[in-house]
Amino acid sequence: MATETDTHAADVAANVAHAADAAAADGGSSLVFHPMDQFIVKPLFGYGEVGMFTITNVTLWLFLAIVAIFGLMVLGTSRRAVVPSRSQSIAELAYGFVHKMVEDVTGKDGLKYFPYxxxxxxxxxxxxxxxxxxxxxxxxxHFAVTVVLALAVFLTVTVLGFVKNGAGFLSLFWVASAPLALRPILAIIEIISYFVRPVSHSIRLAGNLMAGHAVIKVFAGFAAIVAVSPIAIVAIVAMYGLEILVAFIQAYVFTILTCVYLKDALHPHH
Structure with a gap:
């Protein structure tokens, strides 16, 4: 009985708070915005709970990313010419950029993994x-996306390390150049840092993007206040420009760390 009463009281309090926020927003006496709402996963069609096979807004934008990549790398380069079009130039620039990154970090041995x-x-x-x-x-x-990407890299390079080097892959954790007394301690540190890789790999990407988008949303909320709207608009433009830079840098960082992990799998010796 007490549980039902508490639940009813909580529902009433929530309804009152929601009504107060709506009334305050309508009256212009306060500002109500929720910067984290933009990260909510919702069904693309209809309402209800999100299940394993539910088509959501995440599904849509993942699909659009694949379509965009196909459009640039396949359709954009289908008519290869000596004088390239804009799409062909961008595709060739991206290809050359990643190819050089893989070669510089992993060496010639890593180029066979360039497509991935x-x-x-x-x-x-x-x-x-x-x-x-x-x-x-x-x-x-979303960590659900970045964790899958990071785990795919982690498992791939780990399996590859054992396939290529056998038990010799374990030399990655044994710092032969260090004094003998310190090697066991360093081995423990190396093992811990190795298994932390997918955590840091995924959190870095998702955390930076989530933080930047949340800040933009906060400034957008302040733009509704007449007194501070000019400052807020300038801040939004500045943050948006920074987020464009972050979008590329985080993709670069994720990729170059993948190359570093691949190098460790191919050449594990310190």
Whole structure:
């Protein structure tokens, strides 16, 4: 009985608070905005709970990212010419950029894994930039997406390390150049840092994008106040420009860390 009463009281309090917020917003006496609402996963069709097979806003924007990549890398380069079109130039620039990154970090041995790394880079770049469009959804701001990407890299390089080097892959954790007394301690540190890789790899990408989009939303809320709207608008423009830079940098950081992990798998010796 007490539980039912408490539940009813909580519902009434929530309804009152919601009505007060709405009335305050309508009256202009306060500002009500929720910067984290933009990260809510919602069904694309209808309402209700999100299940395993529910088509959501995340599904839509993941699909759009794939379509955009296909449009640039396949359709945009279908008519290859000596004097390239804009789309062909962008595709060739991206190809050359990632190819040089893989070669510089992993060496010639890592180039056979270039298609995977190129796909990873292009997906993150397009997902990040599509998330900057008005009314869009930033899929890479969700840990459910970035953790899958990071785990895929972690498992791939770990399996590859054992396949290529056998038990010799364990030399990655044994710092032979250090004094013998310190090697066991350093081995423990190396093992911990190795298994923390997918955590830091995923949090860095999602955390930076989530924080930036939340700040933009906060400034957008303050833009409704006449007294501070000019400052808020300038702040929004500045933050938006910064987020464009962050969108590319985070894709680059995620990709180059993947190359570093791949290098460790191919050449594990310190």
């Amino acid at each position: 790394i190129m796909t990873l880079f292009m997906f993150i770049v397009f997902a990040n930039f599509l998330g900057l469009l008005p009314m869009s959804f930033t899929t890479t701001s």
